[in-house]
Structure formats: C-alpha cells, structure tokens
Amino acid sequence: MFVDLVQNTLDGVMLGSAYALLALGFTLIFGVLRRANLSYGPAIMLGAYAATWVHLQFHAGFLALAAVTIVGAMLAGAYVERLCFAPHGRRSTSGDAAAVASMVGSFALWMQLEEIATLWLPKHLYSFPPLYDGPPLALGPFTLRVEYLAMLICAIAACFGLHRLLAQTRFGLAVRAIVDQADAARLAGINVPRVFMLVFALASALGGLAGYLIVAAHEQVTPMLGMWSTLKGIIAMMLGGLGSLPGAVVGALALGLIEAHSQWLLGPQYRDLIAYLVLFALLALRPAGLWAMLRRATGPTAA
Amino acid sequence: MSAPVLEIADVVTAYGKIEALKGVTLAVAEGSITCLLGPNGAGKTTLMMTTSGILKPRRGSIRFGGEEIAGRAPHDIVARGIALVPENRLVFPHMTVADNLAAGAYQRDDKTGIAEDVERMYGRFPRLKERATQEAGTLSGGEQQMLAVARALMSRPKLLLMDEPSLGLAPLIVEEIFRIIAELNRDGTTIFLVEQNAHMALKVAHHFYLIEQGRVTFSGSPGALAEDEVIRRAYLGSARQ
Numbered sequence: 001m002f003v004d005l006v007q008n009t010l011d012g013v014m015l016g017s018a019y020a021l022l023a024l025g026f027t028l029i030f031g032v033l034r035r036a037n038l039s040y041g042p043a044i045m046l047g048a049y050a051a052t053w054v055h056l057q058f059h060a061g062f063l064a065l066a067a068v069t070i071v072g073a074m075l076a077g078a079y080v081e082r083l084c085f086a087p088h089g090r091r092s093t094s095g096d097a098a099a100v101a102s103m104v105g106s107f108a109l110w111m112q113l114e115e116i117a118t119l120w121l122p123k124h125l126y127s128f129p130p131l132y133d134g135p136p137l138a139l140g141p142f143t144l145r146v147e148y149l150a151m152l153i154c155a156i157a158a159c160f161g162l163h164r165l166l167a168q169t170r171f172g173l174a175v176r177a178i179v180d181q182a183d184a185a186r187l188a189g190i191n192v193p194r195v196f197m198l199v200f201a202l203a204s205a206l207g208g209l210a211g212y213l214i215v216a217a218h219e220q221v222t223p224m225l226g227m228w229s230t231l232k233g234i235i236a237m238m239l240g241g242l243g244s245l246p247g248a249v250v251g252a253l254a255l256g257l258i259e260a261h262s263q264w265l266l267g268p269q270y271r272d273l274i275a276y277l278v279l280f281a282l283l284a285l286r287p288a289g290l291w292a293m294l295r296r297a298t299g300p301t302a303a
Numbered sequence: 304m305s306a307p308v309l310e311i312a313d314v315v316t317a318y319g320k321i322e323a324l325k326g327v328t329l330a331v332a333e334g335s336i337t338c339l340l341g342p343n344g345a346g347k348t349t350l351m352m353t354t355s356g357i358l359k360p361r362r363g364s365i366r367f368g369g370e371e372i373a374g375r376a377p378h379d380i381v382a383r384g385i386a387l388v389p390e391n392r393l394v395f396p397h398m399t400v401a402d403n404l405a406a407g408a409y410q411r412d413d414k415t416g417i418a419e420d421v422e423r424m425y426g427r428f429p430r431l432k433e434r435a436t437q438e439a440g441t442l443s444g445g446e447q448q449m450l451a452v453a454r455a456l457m458s459r460p461k462l463l464l465m466d467e468p469s470l471g472l473a474p475l476i477v478e479e480i481f482r483i484i485a486e487l488n489r490d491g492t493t494i495f496l497v498e499q500n501a502h503m504a505l506k507v508a509h510h511f512y513l514i515e516q517g518r519v520t521f522s523g524s525p526g527a528l529a530e531d532e533v534i535r536r537a538y539l540g541s542a543r544q
Binding site for chain 1: 355357376377378381382386387393394397398402405407410458
C-alpha cells in the first residue's frame with residue numbers, strides 16, 4: 001500500500017513534468033499576449049509529424065529527431081502567430097474583440113494543421129523511436145522510466161532558464177514591461193510586436209521539446225497529440241493560476257499527481273474525469289489557482 | 304523663435320468615425336517649452352499619442368528634425384529622440400524603480416552611459432534612489448510622476464512630451480515638477496507639454512497653443528495669452544492680476 005502510494009506519487013511527478021513543459025509554453029503566450037493560443041498543441045503535433053517523417057525517411061538519431069520536432073513546432077508556431085496574433089497585437093487599443101478573433105483564428109488553424117498532418121502521413125498511428133530502449137531504473141522497490149526522468153530534468157532546466165531569462169536579460173525586461181503596462185512599454189521604445197514574436201518562438205520551442213519527449217516516451221504519434229497538448233497545457237495553467245509561470249508548474253505537477261493517483265484508485269477510465277472534477281471545483285472555489293493559494297499559505301500577507 | 308524641431312501639419316486622428324483631431328497644425332521651436340492648453344476632450348492626449356506613435360493619424364504630416372514620422376511605430380519614434388511622459392504616468396507598477404529606469408533605456412546599449420544616467424536621475428530625484436528596489440506601484444503619486452519623467456529621460460530624448468504632469472498632484476509637488484521642467488529645458492531638452500494648470504505653465508512656457516474640439520484656436524506668447532480676454536476667463540480665472 002505504502003509502496004504503491006510512493007510509486008504513484010513518483011509517476012505523478014514524472015507525468016507532471018511533461019505537463020509542466022507543455023504548460024510553460026502555453027502560459028508564456030497567455031501571460032504575455034493575454035491571448036489563448038488553441039493551436040499551441042497542433043503546432044507541436046506538426047513538429048512531431050515532421051520528426052516522424054524524418055525518422056521514416058532517414059532513420060535519424062534522437063538528437064536530430066528532437067531538433068526537427070522543435071524547429072517544426074517553431075515554424076508552425078510562427079505561422080500561427082503571423083496569421084492569428086500579429087495582426088491584432090499591433091493595435092494598442094485591442095480589447096476583447098481582438099482576443100476573441102485571435103482565439104477563433106487559432107481554432108481554425110488547429111483544424112488546418114491537423115489536416116496538413118493527416119494529408120502528409122495518412123495512417124492514424126505511427127510508431128516513434130524511444131529515447132531510451134533499456135529497462136526502467138530501479139530504486140529499491142520503486143521504478144522510474146528514464147524518458148520521464150529526462151522530462152523532469154528538462155522541466156527543471158526550463159524553469160530555471162526561463163526565470164533567469166525573464167529576471168536578468170534585456171529581453172526579459174521587455175517581456176516584464178509589456179506584461180506590466182503594455183502602452184508604457186511601447187513608449188519606452190520596446191518593439192512590442194517583435195517581442196511577441198520572440199515569445200511565440202520561445203514558447204513553441206518549449207512546446208516542441210515537450211512534444212518530442214512525450215512522443216518518444218509514448219513511442220507513437222497520432223493527430224490527437226495536438227488536442228491533447230493544448231488541453232493539458234490549458235488545464236495545468238488554469239489549475240495553477242492564469243498566466244503565472246510558477247503557477248503553470250505547480251498546476252502541471254498537481255495534474256500529474258491527480259491523474260496518477262486517481263488512475264490507481266479508480267482505474268484509467270476515471271483518470272480524466274477526476275482531473276476535470278478537480279479543475280471545476282478549483283475554478284468554483286479558488287479561481288485564482290493553486291499558486292495563489294500556496295503563496296497565501298506560505299508567504300507573508302499580500303501587499 | 305528659433306527653428307521648429309517638431310512640425311505638425313493638418314493632422315487628423317480618429318477613433319472609428321469620431322475625429323478627435325480635425326486638422327491640427329502647430330510647431331515646437333527647438334530649445335523651447337511649448338504648452339498646449341485646452342478643455343477635457345479637446346484632443347490634447349490624442350495629439351500626444353499620435354506624435355509618439357501609439358495612435359496613427361488618418362492624414363497629415365508630423366515632421367521631427369525635418370523627417371516625416373507620422374504613422375511610424377513608437378519604438379522607431381523613441382529611437383529618433385522623442386519620449387512621452389504619458390497621462391497618469393503609466394509607470395510599470397510591479398517592477399522596481401531601478402527596472403523602470405532600465406526599461407526607459409531599453410534602446411540603448413552603452414552600459415556605462417546608462418549607469419551614469421541612472422546615477423544622474425537619482426541625483427535629480429533623490430526619492431527615487433531611496434526607493435530604487437521598491438515596486439513602482441507602491442510609490443506616491445508625486446514619486447510616480449518623478450519616475451515617469453526619469454524613465455522618459457533615460458532614452459536621452461531631444462524632445463520630451465509631457466501629458467498633464469501636474470494631474471492629481473498636491474500643489475507643492477506641482478511646483479517641484481515645474482521646477483524640474485524648467486531645469487531640464489535649461490539643460491537643453493525641448494519640451495512640449497499638455498497642461499490644465501495654466502498658472503503654472505505661464506511661469507515656464509515660451510509659447511502657447513490652445514486646442515478646442517480638435518482644432519488649434521490660439522497660438523501666441525505667454526504675454527498674448529494673458530492678454531486674451533476669453534482665454535483668461537476660461538483658464539486663468541476672471542480676475543486680472
């Protein structure tokens with residue numbers, strides 16, 4: 001019983017780190033542009049399809065496949081940004097209408113990207129080479145899959161990297177300024193459309209990395225990867241608190257833990273149901289999200 | 304009047320179908336303090352936003368140093384040497400005072416020059432130095448106004464636009480702001496300011512424009528402004544001093 005509990009918690013953290021990578025990218029876009037990019041996952045899926053194609057054609061190694069996934073996701077992301085987000089970002093008095101237009105546009109491109117993927121590689125399912133072919137690591141009575149350990153390491157590295165980027169670089173200063181007061185950022189001479197584009201590229205690269213690690217762990221690619229990635233990114237972000245990067249990580253880990261434990265307790269058919277129930281309960285009771293709750297519980301009282 | 308550094312000609316800016324500026328023409332002389340007066344809704348802020356590139360004019364010309372800048376992006380206009388201290392200050396509330404200043408110098412890459420300028424700002428505004436690591440949102444209104452001015456100066460502008468710098472501030476703070484405006488001008492910065500407080504503006508400005516319902520209706524020296532019966536009644540109170 002105790003062994004199971006610990007093992008499930010470990011599994012949850014591992015699953016959560018995959019979600020964390022997805023959620024960081026999604027949250028970066030939402031937090032900076034204040035726009036929900038529904039094509040976030042489908043762009044990742046297209047990157048994974050490009051890698052699958054390279055794998056089928058050339059049997060390339062894992063580094064090449066990871067690079068193709070990331071670059072593919074970035075290219076697809078740039079396409080989405082140019083079409084759905086750049087035209088509306090240029091106006092300073094954008095408002096709700098532009099946000100809705102962007103979101104609906106990104107939904108249309110989601111369908112389009114899925115079509116492209118299925119026209120390119122028409123079978124429903126393609127196998128994908130694993131990152132690591134050996135047995136899982138054994139830690140006493142517990143086991144750890146190497147692929148998920150890689151995700152955890154990448155998620156931690158991404159957190160620290162993003163934190164440093166935002167806190168210490170000129171680009172980070174521009175991002176923080178835009179998030180804080182967009183018109184003032186324009187007046188300070190920050191090229192806001194360009195920063196938006198770079199944020200999109202960065203988010204897509206993170207998503208591409210997450211996508212590669214996930215398909216390499218699942219050892220398969222289907223067009224469903226797109227919707228799955230967007231959903232996990234959104235849910236993790238909403239659990240953690242809208243637009244907050246630490247919140248995204250906390251929400252992703254919570255989602256992983258909820259899924260792992262509910263799967264073990266109730267069976268896999270209940271896994272997503274429980275996750276959505278927790279999300280609804282949280283949104284109803286604590287709409288600010290888990291990160292705000294944690295901060296209130298541990299930190300000094302808010303100013 | 305020396306050569307104009309900013310020439311605005313027949314500028315029309317509209318929000319949808321409503322024209323806030325209906326063909327504004329004015330000029331700001333190099334080295335001067337030029338003041339734009341006008342009632343609420345006359346188009347003062349719209350003109351500032353249009354000049355700094357946040358709003359695009361529907362037609363007309365804005366020339367800065369002889370070059371056309373109408374419709375250019377704000378970051379391009381900052382790069383050419385115009386900085387706006389916006390209405391209601393618009394500091395970055397969740398960033399530290401130091402980061403606010405750093406953001407003002409965003410387009411510069413001379414690290415030592417930036418560091419020197421930060422020290423210069425702290426010298427001019429000692430309160431900002433005391434609060435360098437504090438979030439700007441925690442500052443008082445007057446301190447935020449100082450910060451907004453300092454942030455704009457960090458881009459080393461040739462022309463400083465100021466949109467109602469005295470708005471909502473206590474009289475003592477207003478006096479300090481105007482003392483700073485005069486100082487900055489003495490150090491060589493051309494200043495184009497929007498102000499409701501005509502009494503204070505009269506003490507520092509070299510030239511006045513009045514804008515009403517999107518059109519310039521008066522242009523003249525402080526003396527001419529004080530002589531104008533209608534303006535005096537509307538902006539300086541009726542009693543002649």
